[in-house]
Amino acid sequence: MLSRASKYAILSTLYLAEHASKEKKMSVKKIADAIDVPSPFLAKLFQQLVHAKIISSVKGPNGGFYITKKNGDKTVCDIIENIDGLHKLNECFLGLNECDGENPCPVHFIVEPFKKSILGKFRDKSILEFSKEVADNGRFLTLKHLDLD
Amino acid sequence: MLSRASKYAILSTLYLAEHASKEKKMSVKKIADAIDVPSPFLAKLFQQLVHAKIISSVKGPNGGFYITKKNGDKTVCDIIENIDGLHKLNECFLGLNECDGENPCPVHFIVEPFKKSILGKFRDKSILEFSKEVADNGRFLTLKHLDLD
DNA sequence: ATAATAAAAGATAATAAGGTCTTTTTATTT
């Protein structure tokens, strides 16, 4: 449904929201290591996100990426829109050209509410709210295999 | 979530279930044309499905593919399992290595019930039942752009 | 000013997914 690129971008942005700030910027390398994402690839993705004003960046020593209040109002939806395009969230589960009630596939009426629900969450919650939720629940959104024992 | 290959395989098999029988076998070409799927690609997919005894085939003149009662008891789940592998239906929506309640991502509790529900449908309904449902509702499961006016 | 640091930009490479083509085998019809 989402490309790996979008997933990387989402996880990394949430990580950034939780761990960086204007005062404590973070380099791609650090973030990439933390959540186990290929760092040159992430660099590309972050470029796009800066362009879309979803995150901020400063070059040079002590530079790096961070998230301002204003950035934080952006949504996961905005990330997806900029990396994959929103249509990726609205495709028919079985690949029909149109996903709607007019000529629905056999699972449409299961898929439709799910899509509505997830799109809603991605659109209505800001990135900061998402990241707060993650932190409050003590979650680690990393691709690294963690041994949590 | 599902690869295009799986989607093609599912749509084509449902088409086959509705339109072919031991007495009226169908060639790849015909099916591919009907639902607008690349025919050599479909041929490959059908090979795998025959191997997995999900559909049947006979070579030579008036040969082709068809579905027996026994085939018809197979499920969409079986198709997915043979083309993509079932794990494709159980991945984390945001790409985490494990999708479970232990370290869930922010959308896990929306995704989880959806996955359960769709997996249930794919596992409990036979291909014949699915295809009957499609026929009864007068649906066309094709990738061709239909002008339904 | 200079050196160092980190992002931006763009070119390039590797891999995987999707798609096609050719030859072989098997069954059917004439």
Add this chain to the structure above:
DNA sequence: AAATAAAAAGACCTTATTATCTTTTATTAT
């Protein structure tokens, strides 16, 4: 028996995605 039709098998090509590398530019600390 010969011709033909269709699937099986496998090699091959194309495109998109994922990933990396190199150069340039901006910023900061010395």
